[in-house]
Amino acid sequence: MTAHKPSTRDTILDAAETVVGRDGARRLTIDAVAAEACVSKGGVLYHFPNKIALLKGMVERMMADVSQDFANCEAAAHAAGEPPLVHVFNAMFDRHDARKALSMALLAASAEHPDLLDPARDFLSSTFQRLSDDTPDPIGARLLLLAMDGLKLSALLGFDTIPENQLTQIRDRLVRLTHELYQ
Amino acid sequence: MTAHKPSTRDTILDAAETVVGRDGARRLTIDAVAAEACVSKGGVLYHFPNKIALLKGMVERMMADVSQDFANCEAAAHAAGEPPLVHVFNAMFDRHDARKALSMALLAASAEHPDLLDPARDFLSSTFQRLSDDTPDPIGARLLLLAMDGLKLSALLGFDTIPENQLTQIRDRLVRLTHELYQ
DNA sequence: TTGACTGTACCGTCTGGACGGTTTATGTGC
DNA sequence: GCACATAAACCGTCCAGACGGTACAGTCAA
Numbered sequence: 001m002t003a004h005k006p007s008t009r010d011t012i013l014d015a016a017e018t019v020v021g022r023d024g025a026r027r028l029t030i031d032a033v034a035a036e037a038c039v040s041k042g043g044v045l046y047h048f049p050n051k052i053a054l055l056k057g058m059v060e061r062m063m064a065d066v067s068q069d070f071a072n073c074e075a076a077a078h079a080a081g082e083p084p085l086v087h088v089f090n091a092m093f094d095r096h097d098a099r100k101a102l103s104m105a106l107l108a109a110s111a112e113h114p115d116l117l118d119p120a121r122d123f124l125s126s127t128f129q130r131l132s133d134d135t136p137d138p139i140g141a142r143l144l145l146l147a148m149d150g151l152k153l154s155a156l157l158g159f160d161t162i163p164e165n166q167l168t169q170i171r172d173r174l175v176r177l178t179h180e181l182y183q
Numbered sequence: 184m185t186a187h188k189p190s191t192r193d194t195i196l197d198a199a200e201t202v203v204g205r206d207g208a209r210r211l212t213i214d215a216v217a218a219e220a221c222v223s224k225g226g227v228l229y230h231f232p233n234k235i236a237l238l239k240g241m242v243e244r245m246m247a248d249v250s251q252d253f254a255n256c257e258a259a260a261h262a263a264g265e266p267p268l269v270h271v272f273n274a275m276f277d278r279h280d281a282r283k284a285l286s287m288a289l290l291a292a293s294a295e296h297p298d299l300l301d302p303a304r305d306f307l308s309s310t311f312q313r314l315s316d317d318t319p320d321p322i323g324a325r326l327l328l329l330a331m332d333g334l335k336l337s338a339l340l341g342f343d344t345i346p347e348n349q350l351t352q353i354r355d356r357l358v359r360l361t362h363e364l365y366q
Numbered sequence: 367t368t369g370a371c372t373g374t375a376c377c378g379t380c381t382g383g384a385c386g387g388t389t390t391a392t393g394t395g396c
Numbered sequence: 397g398c399a400c401a402t403a404a405a406c407c408g409t410c411c412a413g414a415c416g417g418t419a420c421a422g423t424c425a426a
Contacts, residue, residue, distance in 0.1 A: 024293060025208060025209065025294040026295045031414090040373065042374095051417090111207050113209075114206075114207050142349065142353055143356060144326075144330075153332065153336035157336075158297060159300075159307060161308040166325065170329070173326060213383080223408065224383090225385090225405095225407050229404090369424105370424090373421090375419085376418080380415075381414080382414100384409105386408095387407080388407070390404085391405090392401100395399095
């Protein structure tokens with residue numbers, strides 16, 4: 001069991017995401033984050049010298065996580081001799097809730113200073129371009145990736161109201177269409 | 184020529200969207216809106232007694248506009264004997280920029296008080312449900328609607344980095360697949 | 367001893383909102 | 397046609413509280 005407790009830094013970032021998701025990006029104050037993380041205000045400022053640094057930390061951790069996820073998916077797909085996109089989509093559905101919290105960094109950064117999203121924009125743009133280009137039908141792949149975006153970004157605003165049974169059908173269809181891309 | 188100048192109320196709502204899009208939801212202050220609308224702070228507070236009312240106004244106007252757009256699309260589709268979804272998708276691509284500004288209401292409301300989005304959530308949820316159910320292949324329709332969501336919500340965060348030529352190809356494909364839903 | 371904090375006090379600025387005053391449009395009686 | 401009344405639309409200022417950030421002395425485990 002290497003379930004060692006998360007670092008204070010990560011606890012603070014988790015708390016920030018919780019605050020944004022629950023109270024809105026406007027209430028993401030250093031005081032609120034400190035209270036949510038059960039850390040003093042000084043403690044937060046020890047790890048992140050100012051609020052911009054905190055937001056940068058949120059975006060950077062999100063990108064690192066997403067990057068890792070994609071890498072895992074591509075490795076698993078390669079090992080299984082399957083299309084990478086299938087693994088990407090399945091991973092999204094399997095860890096739907098986890099991703100929802102993660103992306104709160106996007107809302108927070110866009111609210112405070114939209115420029116903070118520049119690195120994320122570049123990273124996601126090139127990643128999605130590559131994912132779709134590595135496919136016999138890039139436009140079809142793009143369309144499916146856009147549908148995935150729709151699901152994730154809807155969840156970001158709480159617009160994820162599709163009933164569970166429809167969601168599994170959508171998942172099945174998405175995976176089926178992904179396989180068809182490669183034929 | 185009935186191009187009468189917009190009401191002060193609408194000017195204020197336009198200004199609010201401009202501020203959110205340019206500076207982020209965090210900078211949506213009554214002062215900033217007043218300056219952007221070339222109105223005094225008192226003038227803003229005359230039309231919207233407090234900030235919550237301003238945000239409600241933004242969300243309500245957005246819903247009214249979207250509702251009107253959908254109604255127009257369905258009417259035009261009915262008149263032309265075409266699938267409604269085709270008109271919905273074409274309208275989205277044709278007025279891409281207009282819609283981008285409109286949806287800033289979503290960002291602003293989610294930042295300040297996420298509950299303000301409840302009516303929008305209900306409205307969009309039922310509208311999309313109906314649009315897809317009125318189709319021989321509801322799951323396929325949902326997938327295409329999700330792709331549209333992906334495009335619109337990406338634009339909301341400035342994540343609309345797909346090159347123009349790919350975008351037109353995506354549009355063509357989306358319309359083609361929509362027609363296929365009805366076969 | 368050092369790094370990782372806690373706790374408190376404080377400062378300057380920003381923000382929402384209340385409030386009183388002023389201009390403009392619309393009648394209304396004569 | 398005109399003085400007057402009334403209300404709607406709008407302006408400018410003020411204030412309490414919230415917020416970001418600083419400073420600094422103290423705690424405590426490794």
